[in-house]
Each structure stands twice: as structure tokens, then as C-alpha cells.
Amino acid sequence: MEDHQNSAPNAIGLCLLPSELMQNIFLSLVLxxxxxxxxxxxxxxxxxxxQSFVRECNSRSSSTAWLFVYKKRWLRDAVLHGFTDRSDRWFRIPITELLKPIRLHSEDLYFLTASGNVFLFASNTVREVIAVNLVTMTVKKIPPSPLGPRGTSSWRRSGMKLVTGPPGSSHFRFMFAEFVENRPVVFVYSSITDTWKATEAAEDTNRGQEEEDDKGIFLNVINGRRESVLVACTGACESPVVVRPRLERGGGEGERDREMRVGFSWGNVIDRLHVYGDGYMMIVESEGGGRDGRKRVMKGIEMWGVKGRTGREWQFISKAxxxxxxxxxxxxxxxxxxxxxxxxxxxASLVTNWEGVWDIMWISxxxxTNLWSWIPLPDCKMKGCNLAGIGFSSGLTLP
Structure with missing residues (x-):
């Protein structure tokens, strides 16, 4: 991995320091x-x-959150950039050399998701998913799912999840949910067996008994006007259950009734963008500006969530x-x-574009504690580039 400033400490000067002090200095850095x-x-x-340094480094790194952005220029190398709130700059992560053994061009890839040291990319030309381990510097093709080869437009970020582990290994599970013959099905790939498993999600029969434990995995299947369809399962992808939360009324000010609008409604004064992930929904409200109807200004953000694996409604959590x-x-x-x-x-990350100028935001x-925060991001130098994927991750570790 490289950072865009291409800087490093003076090796000769550091070598003169006691090893314990050098370890403390290194531990203050990001991976x-x-x-x-x-x-x-x-x-x-x-x-x-x-090994003592590796354990301490991995313990600190496991809780470090990263935002990754994949950008590319056509017919030129694409680059993955990473930013963490423990640093003040973007790190440039080249992957072109890693792809040479499998004869894929980086400008053909779209960044899907990441967890730990594993990053998944999808190729639109050969319709394959590629797993790249940025620490062991290895790359492999994932066999097609039972649904067959899929182009980049078939993957929905809120409908898939990558889980790495056990700790100390390079293994991972990749799962996604889709409707098959009008039934929600979870597809899980295991790197250990190099095979896929398909499991139909069961309708919830525990009506009226809410589960407080919301530590499972939520995969969005459908995001409708009034009702969403999610699949909830454990980390081991066992016993998937269908969850159908409805948006019955607004939160925050006024408790007013409202409909769920997916994406933007350009004909209305107030537009709403819905962003989903991990059993949560963020609603971004904007107002129109300008006579051409193209200009918008953000005016409010609300966070909603599904409570437990049997949630019946989207529950209002907080307003920014x-x-x-x-x-x-x-x-x-x-x-x-x-x-x-x-x-x-x-x-949450929001990416905006106005007249060719990109802007990336990070809020949490x-x-x-109901505490909102904003993480200032330096310029990612998106001018002249196409955005080919964005996502959060954590758990980068040393082998």
C-alpha cells in the first residue's frame, strides 16, 4: 500500500532508537x-x-474504520483510495499489478465491498467477482453463483455482505440476497470450500414477539414505497428470516404521515434519498433550487432502523x-x-456532483449516545475520474 504523499520516516534515525520506543512509534501509525x-x-x-507487535497492532486496527473509494479513468489504471479517521490523508492502494495473473484490467472493475484484508471487485466484461487480499497480495476468481454470471448493475450494496474470519486466517464468506421465483433466497460463498450454498429465507412465525438482539446480518432484498423486504440471518448464515419493516409515520418534528420515496422525486419541492445498509435507513431531505430543476441543497438527515430480527416497522432513531x-x-x-x-x-458517506465537481462526505x-459527528475529508482528487464503488470497512490486520 502507498500513501499519496509518498513519505516515510528517516530509517537511519529511527534505527538508533530503542526497539521498545520504535514499536510505540509504529503502533501510532495506521496499517x-x-x-x-x-x-x-x-x-x-x-x-x-x-508476534507481540502483530497482536497489539491487530488489536488496535480491528476497531479502525475505513472509507474506501474506487475511481478510474477509462483506458487508464484505476486506483483504490482509503481514508481513516486516525489519519489526515487518503492512502493510494494500487491493484493493477495484482490482477496481471488473472488477465483482468483494473479499469473494467467495480468495487463491491470489503471486510478485513479482503476486497471484492466485479468485472462487467467477463461478469465475474474477484477477491483481492491487500495484505497477502493474492487474488482469486470466485466461481459464479447459482444465479449464474452477473454484471455490475446486478449487485446492490445493501443486499450483500462480506464477512472475514476466523481471526488470523484469510478466509471469508460472501453473501447476498435476491428474489428467486418470488421467494427471498440467501446465497453464501465460502472461501474454505470454494462453493456456494443457497438457502430460502423463512417467513417469520413469531408474530408479536420482538427480539431485542439486533446483532445479526441484514440483507436488503426490496426497498419499496411503503414496505421494505430484508433477510436477517446470523453471522454463520443460518436460519435466514424474512423481515418486512414498514414506514408508517415520520419521526423528528411533527410525527407526520409520509410515504417512502426511493431515490429522488424530481417533481416535488422536497426530495428524499434513501440509503440502506446493515438494517438501517438514512433519509436525506433536499430542497430544489434554480429554475432548471437540477440544483438541490441538502436540508436534513434522519436515521431509521429495524429493531431485532422480527421488526415490523422502520423505527426513527435520530435527526442530524x-x-x-x-x-x-x-x-x-x-x-x-x-x-x-x-x-x-x-x-454513512454521501457523494455529490455538481457540474462535474465531486464531493465526498463522512458522517456517523x-x-x-445519540451523538452525531462529521469527519472532514481531504480532497480525493476526483476531477476527470469516474466513481466505480465506495464502501466502509474495518479490521485490516497483519498476517
Whole structure:
């Protein structure tokens, strides 16, 4: 991994320090910086390869959240960029060289999702999914699912999930949910067996008894006007259950009745964008500006969630306070977003474009304390590039 400033500590000066002090300095860095240091000198490599250092580094890295953006220029190399709130810059992560053994061009790929050290990309030309491990520097093709080869437009971010583990291994499970013959089905790929398994989700029969435990995995199947269809399952993808939350009434101010609008309703004064992920829904409200009807300005953000594996309604959680909205208020013509939850913290990214200028935002909500925060992002230098995927991840670890 490389950072865009291409900087590194002075190796000679650091080598003169006691090894304990050097370990503390290295532990203050984020993983891409540590991996790069491992290539600087043998003494650095020995410190970073020490098992006590690896354990401490991985313990700290496991809770570090990352935002990854994949951008490309046609007929040129595409680049994955990563940003964490523990740093102040984007890290440039080249993958072109990794793809040479499987004869794929990086500009043909779309970034799907990531977890730990594993990143999944989809090729629109050969309609395959590619798994890339950025730490072990390995790449492999995932066999087609039971539904057959799929193009990039078939993958919905809120309808898929990547789970890595057990700890210390490079194994992973990739799952997604789709309607098959009008029935929700969960498809799970295991890197251990290199095979897929399909399981039909069962309709909930535990009517009227809400489950408080919401630590399972939620995969969106359909996001409708008034009702969504999700599949809830355990981390081991066992016993998937159909969840049908409805949006009955508004939260926040007024408790007014409203319909769920998916995407934008350009003919209305107030437009709503719905972003889904991990059993949560973020509603971004905007107002039109300008006579041409193309310009919009963000005016409010609400967070909703499904309570437990038997949730009947989307439940209002919180509304972004005015001080947060002032920091992220943008004029835009096009907007998209992604959403993820881990350990009670809901993270969302919104990407806007106005007259060719891209802007990327990162906001989060701690559902335990109801505290909203905004993470300032440096310029990702998107001018002249196409956005080919965005997503949150965590758990980058040393082998």
C-alpha cells in the first residue's frame, strides 16, 4: 500500500532508537503505513514481524474504520483510495499489478465491498467477482453463483455482505440476497470450500414477539414505497428470516404521515434519498433550487432502523443536528451514498456532483449516545475520474 504523499520516516534515525520506543512509534501509525515501513529495512521488518507487535497492532486496527473509494479513468489504471479517521490523508492502494495473473484490467472493475484484508471487485466484461487480499497480495476468481454470471448493475450494496474470519486466517464468506421465483433466497460463498450454498429465507412465525438482539446480518432484498423486504440471518448464515419493516409515520418534528420515496422525486419541492445498509435507513431531505430543476441543497438527515430480527416497522432513531448539517450542506445535482454499522456506530458517506465537481462526505451516529459527528475529508482528487464503488470497512490486520 502507498500513501499519496509518498513519505516515510528517516530509517537511519529511527534505527538508533530503542526497539521498545520504535514499536510505540509504529503502533501510532495506521496499517498501510506499517506495511510500507516493513519494506524499508530488515530491522523494521523484524520489529513489525514480532508476534507481540502483530497482536497489539491487530488489536488496535480491528476497531479502525475505513472509507474506501474506487475511481478510474477509462483506458487508464484505476486506483483504490482509503481514508481513516486516525489519519489526515487518503492512502493510494494500487491493484493493477495484482490482477496481471488473472488477465483482468483494473479499469473494467467495480468495487463491491470489503471486510478485513479482503476486497471484492466485479468485472462487467467477463461478469465475474474477484477477491483481492491487500495484505497477502493474492487474488482469486470466485466461481459464479447459482444465479449464474452477473454484471455490475446486478449487485446492490445493501443486499450483500462480506464477512472475514476466523481471526488470523484469510478466509471469508460472501453473501447476498435476491428474489428467486418470488421467494427471498440467501446465497453464501465460502472461501474454505470454494462453493456456494443457497438457502430460502423463512417467513417469520413469531408474530408479536420482538427480539431485542439486533446483532445479526441484514440483507436488503426490496426497498419499496411503503414496505421494505430484508433477510436477517446470523453471522454463520443460518436460519435466514424474512423481515418486512414498514414506514408508517415520520419521526423528528411533527410525527407526520409520509410515504417512502426511493431515490429522488424530481417533481416535488422536497426530495428524499434513501440509503440502506446493515438494517438501517438514512433519509436525506433536499430542497430544489434554480429554475432548471437540477440544483438541490441538502436540508436534513434522519436515521431509521429495524429493531431485532422480527421488526415490523422502520423505527426513527435520530435527526442530524443543525451544526452537523451546516458542515455538510452542499449544492448538488446528483447524489449517492453508502451506509454501514459496526459496534453501535452507524457510518454513512454521501457523494455529490455538481457540474462535474465531486464531493465526498463522512458522517456517523453513535446509536448508544445519540451523538452525531462529521469527519472532514481531504480532497480525493476526483476531477476527470469516474466513481466505480465506495464502501466502509474495518479490521485490516497483519498476517
Amino acid at each position: 498501510p503505513e506499517i506495511i510500507r515501513l516493513k519494506l524499508v529495512s530488515k530491522s523494521f521488518s523484524d520489529i513489525i514481524s514480532d 443536528p443543525g451544526e452537523v448539517m451546516k458542515k455538510i450542506e452542499r449544492v448538488y445535482g446528483v447524489m449517492m451514498g453508502c451506509l454501514g454499522q459496526r459496534n453501535g456506530v452507524i457510518r 451516529l453513535d446509536s448508544n
